Amino acid sequence: MSYQLDFPSLVPFLPQFAAGLWTTIELTVISTLGGLLLGTVCAQGRISKDTWLRTICSCYVEVIRNTPFIVQLFFIFFGLPALGFKLSAWEAGVIAMVINLGAYSTEIIRAGIDAAPKGQWEAGQTLGLTRRQVFWHIILPPAYQRVYPAIASQCIIVMLGSSVVSQISVEELTFSANFIQSRTFLSFESYIVAALVYLLLAILMRQAFALVKRCTFKNPSL
Amino acid sequence: MSLVSLDKVHKYYGDNHVLKGVDLKIEAGEVVSIIGRSGSGKSTLLRCMNGLEQYQKGGVIVDNQSVEDDEYKLRLLSRSVGMVFQSFNLFPHMTVGQNVMLATKLVLKKSPSESKKLAEELLEKVGLSDKFSAYPGNLSGGQQQRVAIARSLAMSPKVLLCDEITSALDPELVGEVLKVLEQLKAEGMTLILVTHEMNFARDVGDRVVFMNQGKVWETGASDEIFANPQTEELKSFLAAVR
Numbered sequence: 001m002s003y004q005l006d007f008p009s010l011v012p013f014l015p016q017f018a019a020g021l022w023t024t025i026e027l028t029v030i031s032t033l034g035g036l037l038l039g040t041v042c043a044q045g046r047i048s049k050d051t052w053l054r055t056i057c058s059c060y061v062e063v064i065r066n067t068p069f070i071v072q073l074f075f076i077f078f079g080l081p082a083l084g085f086k087l088s089a090w091e092a093g094v095i096a097m098v099i100n101l102g103a104y105s106t107e108i109i110r111a112g113i114d115a116a117p118k119g120q121w122e123a124g125q126t127l128g129l130t131r132r133q134v135f136w137h138i139i140l141p142p143a144y145q146r147v148y149p150a151i152a153s154q155c156i157i158v159m160l161g162s163s164v165v166s167q168i169s170v171e172e173l174t175f176s177a178n179f180i181q182s183r184t185f186l187s188f189e190s191y192i193v194a195a196l197v198y199l200l201l202a203i204l205m206r207q208a209f210a211l212v213k214r215c216t217f218k219n220p221s222l
Numbered sequence: 223m224s225l226v227s228l229d230k231v232h233k234y235y236g237d238n239h240v241l242k243g244v245d246l247k248i249e250a251g252e253v254v255s256i257i258g259r260s261g262s263g264k265s266t267l268l269r270c271m272n273g274l275e276q277y278q279k280g281g282v283i284v285d286n287q288s289v290e291d292d293e294y295k296l297r298l299l300s301r302s303v304g305m306v307f308q309s310f311n312l313f314p315h316m317t318v319g320q321n322v323m324l325a326t327k328l329v330l331k332k333s334p335s336e337s338k339k340l341a342e343e344l345l346e347k348v349g350l351s352d353k354f355s356a357y358p359g360n361l362s363g364g365q366q367q368r369v370a371i372a373r374s375l376a377m378s379p380k381v382l383l384c385d386e387i388t389s390a391l392d393p394e395l396v397g398e399v400l401k402v403l404e405q406l407k408a409e410g411m412t413l414i415l416v417t418h419e420m421n422f423a424r425d426v427g428d429r430v431v432f433m434n435q436g437k438v439w440e441t442g443a444s445d446e447i448f449a450n451p452q453t454e455e456l457k458s459f460l461a462a463v464r
């Protein structure tokens with residue numbers, strides 16, 4: 001039995017692929033920025049002196065890290081409207097991705113914070129900085145530097161995980177591939193194209209992270 | 223009123239009674255060396271003077287401010303009390319200049335140009351004017367420690383606490399750091415040094431405090447203490463470190 005790959009028939013659907021790719025990029029950029037911000041704030045919450053804040057942050061992290069992403073997505077898309085929050089599929093997808101990356105990056109960033117020598121806190125304190133200033137100016141930047149590779153990997157996982165939001169009809173790359181294969185019945189070809197595009201995106205993201213690293217961390221490695 | 227005054231200070235780590243009623247007064251302009259065996263509570267004593275450690279009984283007053291467990295009060299106190307650590311504790315992601323300027327910008331709210339000018343002056347003073355844009359990770363230990371001193375001085379403290387600041391250095395680098403301390407003494411800075419450098423304590427220090435079993439066991443003028451120790455404990459300590 002032989003299967004003849006037929007890529008030329010996909011050419012008319014390039015605009016659909018491009019639109020899907022663009023949505024995937026959009027989702028990835030927004031959720032990376034939002035997720036890392038959320039993770040940073042929660043990491044600060046997890047080392048707070050306030051017991052309540054610490055508890056809330058660790059509950060959030062544990063709940064998200066111990067449930068499937070697709071369930072989180074359905075919960076936000078189908079569950080929240082029941083509580084009166086109207087969300088488009090795109091909005092629900094972004095929120096789910098931000099919340100998901102937020103939880104994982106909280107743990108990653110916290111590991112970097114925990115690795116800060118106690119003397120760094122003390123040096124900041126004896127210079128008269130507030131605890132918050134010590135955190136943001138002294139502790140956080142080297143913490144990021146320490147765990148940067150793990151952060152980069154997690155962001156790529158989130159980009160790949162964005163394919164799951166096709167399940168609530170967000171028209172990203174996987175959704176486009178589904179759509180095209182249902183029109184053309186060229187399922188093998190459609191998913192080959194999608195897979196190659198994801199692969200390319202992941203490689204580009206690694207390059208981008210390496211570039212950001214070179215421009216941001218100028219000091220000798222820690 | 224003494225610049226630093228400790229009144230019957232008791233400090234426990236759990237069940238470990240580390241400071242057992244320390245009385246100590248230090249005047250402005252004095253250079254005081256604190257010596258004693260490992261575990262005798264020297265670091266703890268120093269850290270009680272700037273609130274890095276809390277004590278359970280007694281009182282500590284520095285520059286007319288009571289040292290208490292209160293974040294706001296300790297922040298005010300930190301303008302009077304500088305500290306230099308054994309392990310430098312420079313901020314690795316900031317250049318030397320940024321290390322020195324951080325607190326003047328964030329705490330004293332000086333303008334960037336003012337901060338920069340001050341940082342350049344201080345680095346000049348510790349002999350590192352050419353390292354303004356270098357990162358700590360590219361400096362020798364002696365250079366890093368001098369940056370740390372400049373960083374403390376940027377807050378114009380009234381007293382500088384130094385906890386074994388030459389202990390992590392290669393022997394040939396100790397001298398350059400001690401020279402900076404001598405220079406500070408000449409300018410009238412109050413220095414409280416936990417130190418193993420007995421020669422420095424004798425030649426540069428005004429007074430020696432010998433800590434033993436959580437107490438100020440013996441104290442006196444430097445030359446006196448070294449020439450004529452009174453207690454058996456100090457005699458045997460001095461014999462051991464020589």
Ligand SMILES: Nc1ncnc2c1ncn2[C@@H]1O[C@H](COP(=O)(O)OP(=O)(O)OP(=O)(O)O)[C@@H](O)[C@H]1O
Pocket residue numbers: 235238240258259260261262263264265266267
């Ligand atoms: N953070 C801490 N938690 C519990 N115990 C501590 C702590 N820091 C110090 N100690 C204990 O307090 C005692 C005094 O310690 P301290 O560090 O003040 O001694 P030191 O005189 O500075 O000794 P060294 O010369 O080794 O630096 C020791 O028994 C030490 O084990």
Ligand SMILES: [Mg+2]
Pocket residue numbers: 264265266385386416
């Ligand atoms: Mg010590």
